[in-house]
Amino acid sequence: MREVTYLEAIREALVEEMRRDPKVFVLGEDVGAYGGAFGVTQGMHDEFGDTRVVDTPISESAIVGISVGAALRGYRPVAEMQFADFISCGFDPTRQPGGDVAVSLRWPRDGADCRPRTERRECRRRVVPLAESRSVVRPPAGLESRRAVNPL
Amino acid sequence: MPPLKRTKFKLAPEQLLEMFYWLKLIRAFDERLSVLVKQGKVRSGVYTGIGQEAIVVGTCYGLRKEDFICPLHRDLGTFLMKGVDARAMMSQMFAKETGLSKGRDSALHSGVTELGIFGNTSMLGANLPVATGLALTFKMEKVDHVVIAYFGEGASNVGDFHEALNFAGVQQLPVIFICENNQYAYSVPIEKSMAIDDVADRAHGYGFDGVAINGNDVLAVYQSTVGAIARARAGDGPTLIECKTYRWHGHSEHDKAFYRSDEELAMWKSRDPIPTFTTYLRTRHVLDDAKQKEVEDKVKATIDDAVEFAMNAPDPTPDEATTDLYA
Numbered sequence: 001m002r003e004v005t006y007l008e009a010i011r012e013a014l015v016e017e018m019r020r021d022p023k024v025f026v027l028g029e030d031v032g033a034y035g036g037a038f039g040v041t042q043g044m045h046d047e048f049g050d051t052r053v054v055d056t057p058i059s060e061s062a063i064v065g066i067s068v069g070a071a072l073r074g075y076r077p078v079a080e081m082q083f084a085d086f087i088s089c090g091f092d093p094t095r096q097p098g099g100d101v102a103v104s105l106r107w108p109r110d111g112a113d114c115r116p117r118t119e120r121r122e123c124r125r126r127v128v129p130l131a132e133s134r135s136v137v138r139p140p141a142g143l144e145s146r147r148a149v150n151p152l
Numbered sequence: 153m154p155p156l157k158r159t160k161f162k163l164a165p166e167q168l169l170e171m172f173y174w175l176k177l178i179r180a181f182d183e184r185l186s187v188l189v190k191q192g193k194v195r196s197g198v199y200t201g202i203g204q205e206a207i208v209v210g211t212c213y214g215l216r217k218e219d220f221i222c223p224l225h226r227d228l229g230t231f232l233m234k235g236v237d238a239r240a241m242m243s244q245m246f247a248k249e250t251g252l253s254k255g256r257d258s259a260l261h262s263g264v265t266e267l268g269i270f271g272n273t274s275m276l277g278a279n280l281p282v283a284t285g286l287a288l289t290f291k292m293e294k295v296d297h298v299v300i301a302y303f304g305e306g307a308s309n310v311g312d313f314h315e316a317l318n319f320a321g322v323q324q325l326p327v328i329f330i331c332e333n334n335q336y337a338y339s340v341p342i343e344k345s346m347a348i349d350d351v352a353d354r355a356h357g358y359g360f361d362g363v364a365i366n367g368n369d370v371l372a373v374y375q376s377t378v379g380a381i382a383r384a385r386a387g388d389g390p391t392l393i394e395c396k397t398y399r400w401h402g403h404s405e406h407d408k409a410f411y412r413s414d415e416e417l418a419m420w421k422s423r424d425p426i427p428t429f430t431t432y433l434r435t436r437h438v439l440d441d442a443k444q445k446e447v448e449d450k451v452k453a454t455i456d457d458a459v460e461f462a463m464n465a466p467d468p469t470p471d472e473a474t475t476d477l478y479a
Binding site: 065071073075077 | 265273275280311322
């Protein structure tokens, strides 16, 4: 079995999906030329450019709301919340009555940063389902991560 | 940033009469709902836009089918102008099977994606990032469709408003932000919620133009909107149009609105958008007694028919309770 890290698995899946389906795009803070705070989107900006690897301002609520808007028109946005702590800033838009829109929100799992600190390593997976009608997938290993990128 | 130019426009007499019809229909729809809710016949909370109709008509009249709108809880008229049938709209307020949400909801939270209508949430301002996302897809596809995003002056104090305008400015998106400044956020007057006079000024902080206009003048609203639409279609980015207006009723029909004076209400009623436009049409001989009666009869027939239809429409049945539910 091939060994890959979480990051590599997610990146491979994103790239595969974006090559396969022009409606898939990623957006978030620092996901562009920089390649993401954890490096998930490294190299993707080179291949897909500004319009499909969209750097956003520090605006979590807008990131989620924009994703809902794009999904309403048949797009498959994959939005990155840079740290798990930030996801609650984007809660309101997850309650939008957008019908059966497909938005994937992706955030680093608790413990992504193993240094002893109180910030940026919070566990939010139990909180998110409180936003109604949403599934949370927490992949246990690298290749599972890859399958989980586009669960919808 | 070049100053906004005055947009030239020409409307044929038939188009002006059509605008007149919409103003009358939307007013009549809200007035009827206001009566029906007091009779306990409407299940929805009713948030009328009586007094604000010129904004709806002026902003929607220049739209294409492909354009999107993200209306407010007070903008029932935008649904009608974007193509929702009066019967379906009335059924929605009665929470009947024939309504937009098949009786699952009884307010304006149900959008109609195929008609380009996004239903709003109760978190005011939260529709603005969604509008921005819709506009982003138009830019991605290099098509010249636009999005009209409505919000109240109260929602311009919400973080989402600022996040959406900032992103739309950065990306030069084809979105027109329409502020319906009706002076009160529920009971809180504008002077207690912001330290500036014009919401329009906020646009400048995000790199695009904002204008404050008379929201009770349907042609002024139309003129500003078609100008903004033309710029958006040409790839010149967003515009904010602040329409100064006033809601005659309370925030909702259960609100007695004791927080404002009779004199203030009377002053704004004297600026009723409908008589103003009626006089305009009459002095230009577009409208006469016969034509006005024709419009009024058509409006009454449409509303009567919609109410009759909704009253007799079936309720959703219990065995459908889990239909369309995700989880």
